[in-house]
Amino acid sequence: MIAPMSVSLLVNGEPVDAFVLPRLNLADFLRENLKLTGTHVGCEHGVCGACTVRISGEIVRSCLTLAVQTQGASVETIEGLSDSGEIADLQAAFRERNALQCGYCTPGMLMTAQDLLKQSPTPDREAIREHLSGNYCRCTGYQAIIDAVEATAKARAGRSS
Amino acid sequence: MKAAAFAYARATSVVNALELLAVHGDKAKVLSGGQSLMPAMNLRLLSPDVVIDICDLAELRGIVVKGNVLVIGALTRHVDLQRSADVATYAPLLRDAIVHVAHPAIRNRGTIGGSLAHADPASELPACMVTLDATIVVRGPGGERRIAATEFFKGIYETALSPDELLVAVELPIAPAGSTCFFQEFARRHGDYAIVGLAAQAVVKDGTFANLRLGFFAVGDRPLLAAVAGKLIDVFVTPASLAEAAAALVEELDPHEDQQGSPAMRRHLAKVLLLRCVAALLARPELDTGAAG
Secondary structure (H helix, E strand, C coil), rough: CCCCCCEEEEEEEEEEEECCCCCCEEEHHHHCCCCCCCCCCCCCCHHHCCCCCEEECCEEHHHHHHHHHHHHCCCHHHHHHHCCCCHHHHHHHHHCCCCCCCCCCCHHHHHHHHHHHHCCCCCCCHHHHHHHHCCCCCCCCHHHHHHHHHHHHHHHHHCCC | CCCCCCCCCCCCCCCHHHHCCCCHHEEEEEECCCHHHHHHHHCCCCCCEEEEEEEHHHHHHCCCEEEEEEECCCCCHHHHHHHHHHHHHHHHHHHHHCCCCCHHHHHHCCCCHHHHHHEEEEEECHHHHHHHHEEEEEEEECEEEEEEEEHHHHEEEEEECCCEEEEEEEEEEEECEEEEEEEECCCCCCCCCCCCCEEEEEECCCCCEEEEEEEECCCCCCCCECCHHHHHHHCCHHHHHHHHHHHHHHHHCCCCCCCCCCCHHHHHHHHHHHHHHHHHHHHHHCCCCCCCC
């Protein structure tokens, strides 16, 4: 038998200590152990992007990260970004433009879009497409998502100038 | 799917990682960024008994210039290559290639050593290593081995690495003055594995190739340094001589059939890339005739 291992990390700023099996991936740890079900599990091999979270401020696939690998790390999920208000304008833009239908991809889309807007305040549509290329949406056809991200970028640029 | 159960060990040093590999041998897999290993484990293509995590081995991280060589530690992430001024200056082919390696969230964790040890024939970095004449540095119980990239890749997911060895670094000769490079791939979606790709580096003097290395990928079981490049060196390239080279390239390739394309389609796309590449490197757009026929 393989014994559970201890892991201590920060999740959305709060310390978490747990015992987990090595095979448990971070997405399942967040969803099953911590009941943070905003992180979605799609393909489980890194293709769809629905499970995107931030570790140490950088977006990663939580389905391709083991929970034991997050020892000492700071993990942020869609719940954290949403509750802090960091992406309130981006969420509003998604709503206004119908940039989601079933909503399954939306947490990953928001995480990835916010990552782009932090690195590049005024991306063109091509840059938005490229950054979101690792996130599948099966409902919207992407146009409305690109619109929402572009509109948010312009609004933020307008506010800061 | 989820990965099958495995035991997890976090190596504390390269020596410790080698000790763990010596104990567990081919029952173990080395985990660096996990962006190839974890999908393979989740799909149950791989079920190692033990996973040896080398993420703490800071000595395997980083990019340094030593004389005429760019040394890249095995744990250097794709995003680090993307942001490195030294890579942009001394290995511009790698800079051009890296944005085609998967997507931002994967480049934040995937490592160069992991990609090379995994040796997917449709991935970008193995082809770049072959084109750039890199040396792969591995350490094992008997000490260090240095393997030419052209000898390192042995087949689909197969390399010259033994189960008790660890890939520690790659060494790239600094791009010669006046060299130019070309990188393009066909993929279903930006960042996906290539259907066919080409990583090329050249030295052009007075409108002719003084040197040309053409690394094709996703056209066989390993990256291919095309011999046909020899036909284009030290000669004035004409549409006719290029068509001849393209015909010879088709003979040289042994592409596989999969869901993404037939061998005939891959041969055609390789020709398209050859023409684009030569036209771009020689700055003669008229040479890119689209590989019709």
